[in-house]
Amino acid sequence: xxxxxPMLAERRLDWRVLVVHTLTFKQARAIxxxxxxxxxxxALQGNLGSFGLIAIAVLVTIASLVFSALRWWRFSYxxxxxxxxxxxxxxxxxxxxxxxxxxxxxxxxxxPLHQLFRIAVLRVDAAAGTGADDEAVLDAVSLTDxxxxxxxxxxxxxxxxxxxxxxxxxxxxxxxxRAPEVAAERVFARLDPRWLLYAPLVGSYLAVPLAIxxxxxxxxxxxxxxAGLRDLVEIPEQAxxxxxxLSLLGALAVVVVGALLAGAVANxxxxxxxRGSNLVAQRGLLTRRTVSLEIDRIRGYVLSxxxxxxxxxAARLTALVTGLGxxxxxxxxxxxxxxxVAEEVAAAxxxxxxxxxxxxxxxxxxxxxxxxxGPPALVAVVLALLDLPVAATIAAVVAVASVALxxxxxxxLGHAADAGALAVRSGSVLRRRxxxxxxxxxGWRVRQSWFQRRAGLVTVIACVGAGxxxxxxxxxxTAQGLDLVAxxxxxxxxxxSW
Amino acid sequence: xxxxxxGPRTPAYQVSPNAIGLWTLQGVISSIFxxxxxxxxxLVVPEQMPxxxxxxxxxxxYAAGVYAVVAVAIRPRxxxxVHRWEVTEESVFTLTxxxxxxxxxxxxxxxxxxxxxxxxxxxxxxxxxxxxxxASSKGTVEIVHLDAGLAGAVAPxxxxxxxxxxxxxx
Numbered sequence: 001x002x003x004x005x006p007m008l009a010e011r012r013l014d015w016r017v018l019v020v021h022t023l024t025f026k027q028a029r030a031i032x033x034x035x036x037x038x039x040x041x042x043a044l045q046g047n048l049g050s051f052g053l054i055a056i057a058v059l060v061t062i063a064s065l066v067f068s069a070l071r072w073w074r075f076s077y078x079x080x081x082x083x084x085x086x087x088x089x090x091x092x093x094x095x096x097x098x099x100x101x102x103x104x105x106x107x108x109x110x111x112p113l114h115q116l117f118r119i120a121v122l123r124v125d126a127a128a129g130t131g132a133d134d135e136a137v138l139d140a141v142s143l144t145d146x147x148x149x150x151x152x153x154x155x156x157x158x159x160x161x162x163x164x165x166x167x168x169x170x171x172x173x174x175x176x177x178r179a180p181e182v183a184a185e186r187v188f189a190r191l192d193p194r195w196l197l198y199a200p201l202v203g204s205y206l207a208v209p210l211a212i213x214x215x216x217x218x219x220x221x222x223x224x225x226x227a228g229l230r231d232l233v234e235i236p237e238q239a240x241x242x243x244x245x246l247s248l249l250g251a252l253a254v255v256v257v258g259a260l261l262a263g264a265v266a267n268x269x270x271x272x273x274x275r276g277s278n279l280v281a282q283r284g285l286l287t288r289r290t291v292s293l294e295i296d297r298i299r300g301y302v303l304s305x306x307x308x309x310x311x312x313x314a315a316r317l318t319a320l321v322t323g324l325g326x327x328x329x330x331x332x333x334x335x336x337x338x339x340x341v342a343e344e345v346a347a348a349x350x351x352x353x354x355x356x357x358x359x360x361x362x363x364x365x366x367x368x369x370x371x372x373x374g375p376p377a378l379v380a381v382v383l384a385l386l387d388l389p390v391a392a393t394i395a396a397v398v399a400v401a402s403v404a405l406x407x408x409x410x411x412x413l414g415h416a417a418d419a420g421a422l423a424v425r426s427g428s429v430l431r432r433r434x435x436x437x438x439x440x441x442x443g444w445r446v447r448q449s450w451f452q453r454r455a456g457l458v459t460v461i462a463c464v465g466a467g468x469x470x471x472x473x474x475x476x477x478t479a480q481g482l483d484l485v486a487x488x489x490x491x492x493x494x495x496x497s498w
Numbered sequence: 499x500x501x502x503x504x505g506p507r508t509p510a511y512q513v514s515p516n517a518i519g520l521w522t523l524q525g526v527i528s529s530i531f532x533x534x535x536x537x538x539x540x541l542v543v544p545e546q547m548p549x550x551x552x553x554x555x556x557x558x559x560y561a562a563g564v565y566a567v568v569a570v571a572i573r574p575r576x577x578x579x580v581h582r583w584e585v586t587e588e589s590v591f592t593l594t595x596x597x598x599x600x601x602x603x604x605x606x607x608x609x610x611x612x613x614x615x616x617x618x619x620x621x622x623x624x625x626x627x628x629x630x631x632x633a634s635s636k637g638t639v640e641i642v643h644l645d646a647g648l649a650g651a652v653a654p655x656x657x658x659x660x661x662x663x664x665x666x667x668x
Contacts, residue, residue, distance in 0.1 A: 322633065443604035443637035448505050450597045458505060463604075465633025478505055485603075492588035492605035496506045 008079035008152065010087075013072060016117040017140040021068035022061065023113065077138055079152060084124060086136050098136050102126040104297060104323050105278075106150045107330065108290040110143075115288065120146040124153060125324065154278060154292060188333075188349045191270035191283070195337045199263025200256045201308030202336065209258020213251075267335045272349065279319070279349060281332060291330050297321050299440035299466045300421065301333065301350045303342055303433040310431055315342040319350060320436065320467040327467055346435070353423050353435045357414030363455040364475035365410040372406030373399050415460075415473045415480070417487040422462065426474050434471045440464040444485050444493060448478075460484060506601045509584035509591045516623040517581075517643035518574045523619065525569030529562075536562035583641045585652060590630050592639050602639045608632050609660035612653045616646065628653050 020026075075088045084098040107123040114120055119140040126135065141149065199205040268285035278292045300320040309315065317334040324330060333349055334342050347353075380395035408428040415424045425433040445461040452458060452475070460473040460481040473484065485493045536558035543555040582593040591603045613629040620626060626649035630639045644652065 441605075442608040442632035442634045443602065443639075445603075445636060446506050446601040448599050453504055453599075456504070461636060463632065463634040463637030465637075469634045470636030482506060489605070492607070493603055495509075495584060495586045495589050495591045496601060496603045498507045 007081070008077075008149075010076050010078035010085075012076055013138060014119050014140055014142045014145065015072065016119050016142070018065070018068050018072055020111075020113050020117060020119070020140065021071070022065045025060075025064045026068065077136075084136060084153065086138070096136055098124055098126045100153060103153050104294060104321070105292045105330070106153050107292070108146045108150060109287060110140075111287045114140055118143050122146050122149055125330075150292065154276070154294075185273050185275055187271065187273045188279075189270070189272040189337070189341070189345045191267055191335070191337070193268075195314070196260060196263050196267065198309050198312060198314045198336050200259040201306070201312065201314070202259070202263065203306060203308075205259040205262040205266075206255060208262035209255045212258065213254070263336065270335055272333055272345065274349075279333070283332075283335065291332075293319060293321055293324070293331065297323065298350055299464065300434065300436040301346045302435075302467065303339075303346065305339070305431045307429050309336075313339045315339045317342045317346055320434075320440070320464070322440070322466040324466070351421060351435065351437065353416075353418060353421055355416040355418045355423070357416045357423060357425055358476075358480065360410070360413040360415075360475055360480070361457070361477045363457055363477070364413055365407070367451070367455060367457065367475055368410040368413075369403065369406035372402040372409065376402055413474055413476075415476060415484055417484055422484065422488045424462070424471050424473050426472065434467075436462060436464055436471060438488055440466055441489055444489070444496065445470065446481060446485075446496065462488075505599065509582040509593050509601075511583055512578065513581045513583070513641070513643045514623075514625055514645040514648070515578070516625055516645070518578050520619055520623045520625060520643060521574035521577055522570055523622075525566075525573060529566035529569050532565055533559070533562045581642065583644075585656065590639055590641075590656065592641055602637075604630060604632055604637055604639055606656065606659050607663045608637075609656060609664075612657040612660070614649050614653045615640075620646075626650070628656075630656065 070090055071088070074090050074093075075086075077084065077086045079085070079100075082100055084100065084103075086096045086098075088094055103124060103126050105125045107125065108120045109123065110120040119142050121140050122138040124136040124138075138149075265285045267283050269288075270281070270283040272279065272281045274280070274295065275292075277295055279295055279298070281289075281291045281293070283289055298319050298321050302318045302320065303315050304318065305315045314337060315334075316332070316336055318328060319331040319333050321327065321331055334345050337345075376395050376399035380392050380399055383392035383395055405428055409426075412426050412428055412431050415422065417423075420439075421435055421437045423433060423435045425431070441462060442465050443463040445463060447459045447461065448457070456478055457475045458478050458481040459475060461470045462473070463470045473481065476484070482497045485496055539555050539558045543552055547555075576596055580594065580596045580599070584591045588607070589603050589605050590609070591601070593599060593601050609630055610633060611631045613631070615627045615629060616625075617627075620643065623643075624646050625643045626646040628641045628644060628649050630641075632638065641649075641652075
């Protein structure tokens with residue numbers, strides 16, 4: 001190969017990180033967590049004047065600075081011919097070597113404080129053996145270094161790969177030196193701020209204000225809230241119905257606004273674009289995250305719709321990437337957006353899948369209904385036998401309402417195969433459509449319970465080395481299941497059919 | 499190639515007949531513990547306990563007896579009947595389970611590692627298990643309780659064939 005490997009002499013992190021770590025007590029936190037309460041007790045007992053408090057604060061800050069400096073002093077990284085080497089540790093030194101051809105992705109993340117000092121945290125995600133979390137974190141390097149390092153780490157991988165087949169070697173050698181500048185960007189998606197209005201319909205964003213609210217409620221008595229405001233928060237013993245409704249509406253408004261804020265903080269300015277051989281996603285209002293995904297490693301996508309966003313025809317899109325940890329967060333191709341936009345992004349950035357899905361047989365509907373209605377109906381009968389008519393009635397109503405759930409779950413079921421991929425859909429409360437490339441398959445699993453055997457159904461599980469490891473084709477007919485297996489993996493799967 | 503009305507094809511081979519002996523021994527051991535626990539529960543039950551609980555404690559030894567009969571006399575033979583496996587030109591194919599059956603098929607090209615496991619009890623009966631692993635946590639197969647000599651032949655064969663046709667696309 002005529003391309004020299006990217007070398008980078010051993011060097012330290014950016015010194016400005018000292019300021020950030022000192023201020024956030026990053027290194028000193030472990031020690032402070034034990035010393036902190038002690039100091040608080042001393043302070044609360046009133047033996048300390050304001051002078052003492054200031055002295056403690058100064059001491060703590062100096063301690064934090066010392067710890068940060070020690071870490072900075074003993075932390076170094078370098079890139080040699082084939083590896084990223086990270087050395088750290090004050091007394092016991094540890095050295096982590098990440099082979100460059102194992103690098104799956106490079107994330108750049110900057111908290112507001114990091115942004116202020118124009119530095120960023122670089123996270124190098126590498127494929128390791130199963131389970132081992134192999135990640136090298138450089139906290140932190142300057143913004144320019146972060147960009148350069150990402151190019152270096154990701155470029156080397158491209159060069160290495162194209163070096164393998166002899167036929168392409170010449171072409172690659174010519175193309176590679178230009179690779180860093182090419183950066184042919186194609187923008188696949190850009191978050192329309194209006195899409196953030198979907199956030200209050202998403203459970204994970206709703207959870208943020210609820211969690212904060214729950215914490216505040218627990219602490220409400222100790223908080224210095226003026227009496228007038230406290231009246232608004234607390235419902236008096238003899239409250240009128242109007243007052244309760246008003247309080248509930250107020251709480252609802254707070255939760256909705258909180259969810260909007262949480263969604264905006266996480267996703268503001270989301271952009272998905274291709275850069276060289278990578279898909280790069282950027283997002284975040286305060287902490288700006290940049291995630292690079294190697295296009296060669298993408299094996300499919302998941303379109304997921306919780307009940308709330310399904311009602312307004314929205315969806316979120318996640319890529320299935322082999323060897324990528326924390327797929328749900330890092331593989332996001334569109335955090336929130338209208339269904340048709342999500343579908344277009346999936347078709348453009350991953351692959352188009354237009355084959356209509358096959359419905360599952362009516363026996364699958366009976367099974368979904370039975371499983372939806374069965375448990376609440378059983379509870380209703382037991383409650384009725386125990387002579388608890390009110391509770392039994394409620395359970396019976398739930399059982400009747402579950403008919404809709406069962407029907408909806410059945411209508412979700414479907415699967416299809418085209419020339420290079422398969423698609424599976426299921427779920428009601430969380431509906432997911434998974435599209436998987438054929439080459440991602442590492443096996444099939446077919447499950448059949450005693451009830452399924454009587455109904456002539458099977459559950460086919462496509463085993464893949466990405467995402468959750470397996471995706472279920474729930475309750476298709478035996479013939480459908482075997483047809484799918486034969487269509488997607490002709491040849492090696494022949495043994496499973498009669 | 500007409501599909502079976504009930505399910506996928508059944509793999510050709512059964513596990514070693516010695517597995518029945520091993521499963522029976524395991525059943526005997528677990529039965530001893532369960533019986534002992536049930537008898538203790540029935541003997542030390544306090545008088546002031548409510549009637550339904552006392553009845554349960556009294557019935558425990560009988561339930562444990564039924565468990566022992568199933569675990570020692572019935573379950574080993576059932577298991578022997580339902581565990582099946584096969585290695586074809588291009589795949590490893592297994593079937594396990596009785597009430598809920600699971601067929602697993604893995605292409606040899608996607609095998610990452612092949613392990614032979616021999617537990618202490620397995621050694622007693624001259625048995626070994628072959629575990630086939632892929633990149634997927636769900637795409638793993640374990641052929642339990644093969645004759646040790648057979649396992650020693652199957653595993654290296656699979657490993658060398660996998661190395662020859664390995665497909666790194668995943």
